[in-house]
Amino acid sequence: MSSRQSDRREFLKRGAALAGGLGLAAAKPASAQLPDPEGMIVGTDDLVAYGKRSRFEDSKRIPHGGRHSPDAFGLDFHIAAPLQESVGVITPSSLHYVGTTRGSYVPDIDPAKHRLMIHGLVDRELVFTMEELRRFPSVTRLHFIECAGNRSRSSHTTVQETHGMTSCAEWTGVLLSTLLEEAGVQDGGEWIVAEGVEEVKGASTIPVNKAMDDCILCYGMNGEAVRPQQGYPLRLLVPGFEGIFNVKWLRRIKVVDQYYMTYNDYGHLTQDPATAALGYQIGPKSVITFPSGSQRLPEPGFYEISGLAWSGGGKVARVEISTDGGRSWQDADIRGEPQPMAHTRFSMNWTWDGNECELQSRCTDELGQVQPSRAQVAAFWNQPPDQPVRVKGQDNSIQPWRIDSDGNVHNAII
Amino acid sequence: MRSFRFAGLLLLAVGVCAQAQSPTYGLGRAPTAEEVAAWDIAISPDGTELPAGSGTVAEGEELYVQKTCFVCHGLNGTGATAPRLIKRDVGEVDDPWDYGRVLPIRSPYATTVWDYINRGMPLGMEGTLTPDEVYSIVAYLLFLNDVIEEDMVLDQDSLPNIEMPNRNNFARVPDWFPGQPRLEGYPY
Numbered sequence: 001m002s003s004r005q006s007d008r009r010e011f012l013k014r015g016a017a018l019a020g021g022l023g024l025a026a027a028k029p030a031s032a033q034l035p036d037p038e039g040m041i042v043g044t045d046d047l048v049a050y051g052k053r054s055r056f057e058d059s060k061r062i063p064h065g066g067r068h069s070p071d072a073f074g075l076d077f078h079i080a081a082p083l084q085e086s087v088g089v090i091t092p093s094s095l096h097y098v099g100t101t102r103g104s105y106v107p108d109i110d111p112a113k114h115r116l117m118i119h120g121l122v123d124r125e126l127v128f129t130m131e132e133l134r135r136f137p138s139v140t141r142l143h144f145i146e147c148a149g150n151r152s153r154s155s156h157t158t159v160q161e162t163h164g165m166t167s168c169a170e171w172t173g174v175l176l177s178t179l180l181e182e183a184g185v186q187d188g189g190e191w192i193v194a195e196g197v198e199e200v201k202g203a204s205t206i207p208v209n210k211a212m213d214d215c216i217l218c219y220g221m222n223g224e225a226v227r228p229q230q231g232y233p234l235r236l237l238v239p240g241f242e243g244i245f246n247v248k249w250l251r252r253i254k255v256v257d258q259y260y261m262t263y264n265d266y267g268h269l270t271q272d273p274a275t276a277a278l279g280y281q282i283g284p285k286s287v288i289t290f291p292s293g294s295q296r297l298p299e300p301g302f303y304e305i306s307g308l309a310w311s312g313g314g315k316v317a318r319v320e321i322s323t324d325g326g327r328s329w330q331d332a333d334i335r336g337e338p339q340p341m342a343h344t345r346f347s348m349n350w351t352w353d354g355n356e357c358e359l360q361s362r363c364t365d366e367l368g369q370v371q372p373s374r375a376q377v378a379a380f381w382n383q384p385p386d387q388p389v390r391v392k393g394q395d396n397s398i399q400p401w402r403i404d405s406d407g408n409v410h411n412a413i414i
Numbered sequence: 415m416r417s418f419r420f421a422g423l424l425l426l427a428v429g430v431c432a433q434a435q436s437p438t439y440g441l442g443r444a445p446t447a448e449e450v451a452a453w454d455i456a457i458s459p460d461g462t463e464l465p466a467g468s469g470t471v472a473e474g475e476e477l478y479v480q481k482t483c484f485v486c487h488g489l490n491g492t493g494a495t496a497p498r499l500i501k502r503d504v505g506e507v508d509d510p511w512d513y514g515r516v517l518p519i520r521s522p523y524a525t526t527v528w529d530y531i532n533r534g535m536p537l538g539m540e541g542t543l544t545p546d547e548v549y550s551i552v553a554y555l556l557f558l559n560d561v562i563e564e565d566m567v568l569d570q571d572s573l574p575n576i577e578m579p580n581r582n583n584f585a586r587v588p589d590w591f592p593g594q595p596r597l598e599g600y601p602y
Binding site: 119127132184251256271309371 | 455
């Protein structure tokens with residue numbers, strides 16, 4: 001090594017040490033012509049190994065549903081995703097919503113010790129290691145998950161509060177049908193019970209038709225391992241079914257001949273058959289994420305209205321937008337190819353004239369199911385008009401946002 | 415020649431069918447009987463998975479205190495921080511659903527009560543109760559809710575046969591098929 005090179009090394013080292021305490025390298029001398037960045041981010045082994053977002057980005061999740069997460073003991077319950085800042089269709093794993101069967105600790109599972117058992121009405125009972133599961137043919141699919149409690153209330157101010165209990169990720173794993181075929185489902189095997197390993201060992205009963213159709217045992221999420229809050233090392237995905245079916249920290253699948261009425265199942269019990277049906281597969285739904293509650297349009301002029309649409313019934317077929325409180329509707333642009341049971345990004349070019357107005361979006365899915373307004377729901381069930389509308393089952397009603405003439409956006413749900 | 419080929423195809427088809435009966439990938443191992451027994455904790459309404467054991471209301475009353483249930487749920491099943499375990503005080507009702515969302519009265523099956531206490535309670539000490547203790551505690555809670563008599567002994571045979579007041583008083587989830595709308599006749 002020449003002495004000039006080693007001088008330079010020494011110089012760089014000293015400079016880095018000096019700047020190290022600040023976390024930023026010393027600012028370059030100001031250029032006469034061009035604005036400079038705030039500084040330079042010093043490379044560290046940690047940042048080289050695993051990247052980090054800009055310190056200017058602070059999009060974050062919030063506890064949801066009136067019960068704080070974490071509670072005094074460190075238990076998590078319901079945590080909502082910041083949809084107001086979302087772009088595209090994938091929720092970053094760190095921002096994906098979290099729901100638990102009941103407040104619970106996140107189990108810290110060593111994948112080398114984790115096992116999945118498949119048993120019950122099968123020809124061959126089987127136990128798999130994670131390594132074995134990864135050897136099976138895999139699928140990678142976009143799917144949303146949504147909590148049954150994702151219901152807009154007039155007290156909510158942001159889309160995170162009204163709709164943040166849904167998220168969409170790219171999931172990778174083995175189709176459950178692959179493993180059930182491997183085990184051989186016997187006659188009479190009409191249901192499966194899927195169960196996790198957390199303290200309460202959350203378990204749900206799922207029809208075998210669904211299990212054989214498109215359920216995935218996921219070890220991958222957004223290009224890396226499923227996060228602990230999402231069920232590391234293995235979670236069941238039940239596309240389009242309400243959140244609680246997507247059992248996390250999955251340890252056991254039992255093929256059975258009857259509905260088991262687990263405590264999770266019991267938690268959804270109702271006397272009304274319509275409510276039972278409507279709380280099962282998620283309906284067509286959409287929400288405008290920009291402009292949305294608590295955001296502000298700084299001035300009249302051009303904006304792209306943007307939002308997310310999804311349905312438990314399959315692909316999004318159409319999204320319409322109203323800028324006049326639902327009197328007239330225009331087709332929105334669908335971004336990219338809609339995927340079954342996945343968030344789909346829609347948008348519309350729009351020039352705001354500075355007058356008060358109300359934005360709404362409406363999703364139609366490939367089955368022809370149409371997202372309703374709350375007034376339509378009330379009319380369908382002949383509910384008295386003077387009472388607050390209670391949407392049966394999963395609430396998929398249209399979300400209105402009112403824009404005041406000062407540009408402030410408010411939740412206009414009633 | 416033709417028929418030969420046909421026969422060949424037929425053989426192939428038969429081969430494929432036969433293959434579907436046997437594992438394709440050959441991964442994984444069979445669990446031992448002990449493993450299955452230890453993991454098999456979801457209790458069906460007919461009680462197939464219930465372990466042998468028995469318990470009484472009197473034992474349950476003691477265990478309710480001994481196992482700290484009362485700390486969170488209150489001495490009489492109400493009045494503390496955790497959900498109430500005794501039906502709402504609404505007197506005689508036409509519809510047992512009106513007793514409220516309280517597991518040991520609303521659940522259509524006593525097996526769900528047994529299952530949940532066995533897997534999920536006491537909070538923070540899950541999995542520490544023996545089968546006999548769970549039978550006793552369930553007996554006590556069902557007695558508190560006027561579902562069973564004080565002298566009833568609960569075991570793997572009697573528990574699934576308890577007629578819970580909501581046994582047939584709830585809506586079933588619909589049969590599910592791919593591509594099916596949520597609710598027939600509902601456009602939304």
